[in-house]
Amino acid sequence: MKKTTSVILSSILLLGVSVQAYANQESRGPRERPVFSDVDTDGNGEISLAEFSSQDLPGGDADQIFNSIDTDQDGVISEQEFSDHKPPAPPQR
Structure with a gap:
């Protein structure tokens, strides 16, 4: 159970980091x-x-x-x- 919970939490954290990285890229606007x-x-x-x-x-x-x-x-x-x-x-x- 602990391993499953750990995997789920790690996945959620990774997804959050990915979404934030994408949002940061989008907020910079067009590349020079x-x-x-x-x-x-x-x-x-x-x-x-x-x-x-x-x-x-x-x-x-x-x-x-x-x-x-x-x-x-x-x-x-x-x-x-x-x-x-x-x-x-x-x-x-």
């Missing part, structure tokens, strides 16, 4: 857009798929997002393509 030079880690003036994929993306498939930004489909994101890209608006609540 990264700076091109921070994503272009090798400094060659272009963002490769490998550089892009190493970023903490808010969601979605990295390949699909990369391809939507790489409008000329040359396999890299230029600074112009990066600045022209408008991320989708977050869903309304």
Whole structure:
């Protein structure tokens, strides 16, 4: 009985921490857009798929997002393509 109670209390505590972490993330609002030079880690003036994929993306498939930004489909994101890209608006609540 004590073990079952302990497991239940641990689960409730974990759920509470998870809900609080999610609430804190939501209250921060939209994430700030990264700076091109921070994503272009090798400094060659272009963002490769490998550089892009190493970023903490808010969601979605990295390949699909990369391809939507790489409008000329040359396999890299230029600074112009990066600045022209408008991320989708977050869903309304």
